Amino acid sequence: MEVNAIRAEAFKHRRYRTDEWDWRALVEVYSLGWVTGRRFGELVGFVNVPWDGFVHAWIQDVIVASAQRNHGIGTKLVGTATTHVREAGCEWLHVDFDRGLEPFYVDACGFTQVTAGLISLV
Numbered sequence: 001m002e003v004n005a006i007r008a009e010a011f012k013h014r015r016y017r018t019d020e021w022d023w024r025a026l027v028e029v030y031s032l033g034w035v036t037g038r039r040f041g042e043l044v045g046f047v048n049v050p051w052d053g054f055v056h057a058w059i060q061d062v063i064v065a066s067a068q069r070n071h072g073i074g075t076k077l078v079g080t081a082t083t084h085v086r087e088a089g090c091e092w093l094h095v096d097f098d099r100g101l102e103p104f105y106v107d108a109c110g111f112t113q114v115t116a117g118l119i120s121l122v
Ligand SMILES: CC(C)(COP(=O)(O)OP(=O)(O)OC[C@H]1O[C@@H](n2cnc3c(N)ncnc32)[C@H](O)[C@@H]1OP(=O)(O)O)[C@@H](O)C(=O)NCCC(=O)NCCS
Pocket: 010, 011, 061, 062, 063, 064, 065, 068, 069, 070, 071, 072, 073, 074, 075, 076, 096, 097, 098, 100, 101, 102, 103, 104, 105, 108
């Protein structure tokens, strides 16, 4: 699937086959929704929005194809997701991100920085 192609490019891993990582099946079961960006029919952006079914939703896997970055697509994807999460009645939208991405998530997308926890399971 197309998401596996832009995800492999963005996170520098091999391109998984659909029978290994089936994004459509995944998001249809676990996500409140997802947002795609297309240019001339080609997938150039994606964000997954998993949720708890009621109050909390999460921004996961914000990806913009490298050739299309720095044109506002990422901000637009997250903004569209935010609007729909609010309309769905959720109270909180979460994201976690590596150091250095503050200009994107905080300044451009409007997230507030909070403390969070993480356990590596690998
Ligand atoms: C992060 C990412 C989604 C941003 O998408 P984008 O379409 O290029 O973002 P935008 O054009 O909307 O950027 C808006 C602002 O965010 C900031 N920004 C964008 N990418 C950034 C990055 N990689 N690091 C830090 N700040 C960034 C800039 O300030 C930018 O404003 P400017 O264009 O005026 O300089 C894209 O770089 C990407 O796919 N990266 C690889 C995957 C990834 O790391 N995703 C996040 C996982 S937590």
